[in-house]
Amino acid sequence: MVTAVRRALAIAAAALLPAAALAAGTASAATTPKSFPAKFAAPYLELSNSTVGDLAADKSASGVNHYTLAFLIPKSGCTPQWEAGGYSVGTFKSQISSLQSGGGDVIISFGGAEGGELALTCTSATSLQAAYANVVNTYNVHRLDFDIEGSPLDNTASIQRRDTALAALQKADPSVQVDFTLPVDPSGLESNALNLLKDAKAKGVKVSTVNIMTMDFGDGENALNDAEAAAKATAKQLASLYGVSSAQAWALLGLTPIAGKNDDNENFTQANAKTLLSFAQSNGVSVLAFWEVDSYDKKVGYAYSKIFKGIG
Template sequence: MKNTACKHFTRTLAAICAAAALVPAAFAGPTVAPYFETWAYGSSQNPNSLMTARNQGGVTAATLAFGIAGNGCSLGGGIEAVLAGSAKTDVANFRAAGGKVILSFGGASGTYLEAACSDDGMVNIIDNLLRSTGSRAIDFDVEGGQSGNAGLDGRRNRVIQRLQTAYPELYVSFTLAATPGGLESNGLRIVRSAKAAGVKVSIVNLMTMDYYDGNNSQSMGAKAIAAANSLFGQLKGIYPELSDSQIWAMQGNTPMIGVNDDQSEVFRQSDASQLATFAQQKGLGLLAYWALQRDMPGGNDYNNFSLVNTKPYEFYQLLSQSSPPPSGIQDGTYVITSAYSGKCVDVAGASTANGAQVQQYQCNGTGAQRFTLTNMGGGWYRLINPNAGKAVDIAAASTADGAKVQIYTDNGTNAQRFSFTQGNDPTTWVVRNQASSKCLDVADWSTNDAGKIQQWSCSGGQNQLWRLTKQ
C-alpha cells in the first residue's frame, strides 16, 4: 500500500513507485474502515480530514496510512502528522464523535520500523501514537521486498506482544498481498509466525488488487470473493481451534477502488455491491479500500481518483451496505450525530433534570452525548441518556410541529418511543416518534452549538437524517 513516496498500492518491487478488535460501528457486520492518506492533511485533497469524511460521507471508521521509519528510528510516512496540531485535533474530534481509528504501519515503500529500530525503540514509537490518539487498533501492512524478510517477523511479533501486554484490548491486523488463491507464501509465513509467537491476531486483511494475472474474464468482485474463500481454508489450517464463524470474522478484504495499478483491472460499483453482500453473508470482520481520497468523481489520474466514481464517497456507501442487518439497529449505547451539521446530539449542560433540552453540540465524548437504545418491541426504541438516567421524550406528548425534544423520567409512553428507518444514504437514519409520527429535526437548519432538536413533519431533509456509532 502506498505512503508519502508512492501514490497507490502495489504488490511488487517493480511497481513500488510507478502502498484489538475494533468496537463495531452502528450495525452488525464488517467494520468499514477505508484507508485515509495522512499526507492529505493541510492539502487541497478531499477529504483532507477525518471530520470532513464523517460530515460529508458518513465515514465512521478509518485506517490511517502510514507509519514507517523516518530518519533512523523515528516516525515518518505521514502518520506522524496526527501527533500535533490540527491533525491531532481532527483525530480527537473524530473519536469524540464515535469514530474508530486504525493506525497502519508499513506500506509499499520506505523502511519499516522493524528494520530501523530496536524492540524498545519500536515499542516507544507505537505506544506514543496509541497514547496520543487514544486508538487501540494497529495494522501492519507488510508487502513488497520487506514481506520476504523473515528476519523482521521476530521483532514485529515481540513488539506486538509487549503492546498487547500493556493494552490487553489491542486490535492487531495484518494487511497482506493476495491472489484469488488467498495469501501468498510470505503472508502465510507472517501469520504463522505471529501465532507461534503468541500474538493475538484480530484480522488478516487481504489486499484484493493488482493481481497482474491477465485474467480479465473474472470480475474484481469475484476475485476478491475467491481470495476470501481461499483464505478461509488457509486460516482453518493455522487456527484449527476456531469455529467457522470465528474464521470468517477474522477476515478483512481491501480492494483498490476503480482503476488499479494494473490498469486493465477495474474494481467497479457492481464489484463493491457483490463484495458487500458476501461480507454480510459470511460475517467478515473488516472491509477497507484504497483510498478515501480516491472515492471521488472526476480527475484524470488514477493515483488520486478512482476514475469510475459518479458521486463522492460512492464506494463507502456501497460497502457500508454490508453492515445493516435486516432487523435494524442493535440494542446498545450510541453517539448520534446530525448528518447535516456533523454535530452530536447532546443534553444541554449535561443536565439530569426533567425537561432539559436535547440539542446539538460539538462532539466532545462526554456522557451528555451518549444514548442507550433498547428495542421495546415492534421496532420501537427507548433512548436513555445514561448520564441522566432519563429518556428522550417529546414534551407533553405533543403532536405539533416544533414540539420540544427533552429528557424526562422514563414512563413507558409513546412519547418516549422512536423508530429508526434507513435514509437514502445507507449511513443515515430517520428517527420518528411513535405518538406523533413526526421526525426528529434540527430546528431552523442550524449548524450552531446549542441548536435545538425538535420534532417536525417528516420531509426527508438532511436536517432530519442522523448517523449512529455504537460505543
C-alpha cells in the same frame, strides 16, 4: 498499498480470533473497543495536511465512522513519520480527536508498499514497542494496522522483532488491537504471508483482522471474481492455521480492493462493490476497506464508502 501493480504488484490482521473461537494453545483476541463494531467499514485515507481537514466532512458525507489512516513509515531508526509530507507523530491530533468525539475512530497503519517499515529500521524490540506505544498514547487509538508487502514479507528478523514488540505492547496495554494487511493471490496467501501470521501466533500477538488486499491480480483479470476466490482460499488457510471453524475463519477476514481502476487495468466498479458487500455479508466477513478515500472515492461522491458501510 499495492498501487503501481501491487504498488509494483504488492499495495493497504493473526492470532486473530475472538477468545471463544480459539482452540486450546492459541492466543485469545483483545476486547473490541466500543467504537469498533463487530463488523464495520474502515476505508484507507492517505493522511496529509491536505486531506486531514476533510476527515469530518468525509464522515458526514459518506456515513462511514471509521478510517484506516496511512501510512506511518520510518523517519530514521525508531522514529516514525507520516508518509505524505513527512509529518511527525502528534501532527493531526486535533482532527483525529474531533472525529473520535463525533462517534468515529481510526486505525493507524504502518508500512505500505513504498515508504518502508519501522521494524526494519528500528533494530531493538523494546524501542519498537515504545514507538508503537507512543502512537497509541499520542492519538488515543487502540487499533494498529501493519501493511506488510514486498521485501519486508521476506525479512524474518524484522517480522520476529515486530511480533515481539507487539506481543509486549498488548501485554502492557490489552486494549491494543492489531491488524495485518497482506497481499493475496486468487489462490490465497502466499507462503511468506502465512509465515508472518505463524510467527505472530507463536509470539502471542492477538490479531483482530487479517485484511487481504484484493487488488492488482493481473492485467485484464476480473477484479471481483479474483477477490472472491482469494477470500475463499484465505478463509480455508486461516481455519487451518488457527484450528477454527469455517465461520470463525471468515470472521477473521477483512477485504480491501482498490476503488475503481487498479494499477494493472483491472476495474473494480461500484457494481462490483455492491456484489462484494453481499458476498462479505453472506460469509460473515468482519471488515471492508478500500484504497483510497481522497484520491479515488471522493471524486465519485463517496460511492464506495456508502456501499461498504452496509457491512455494519
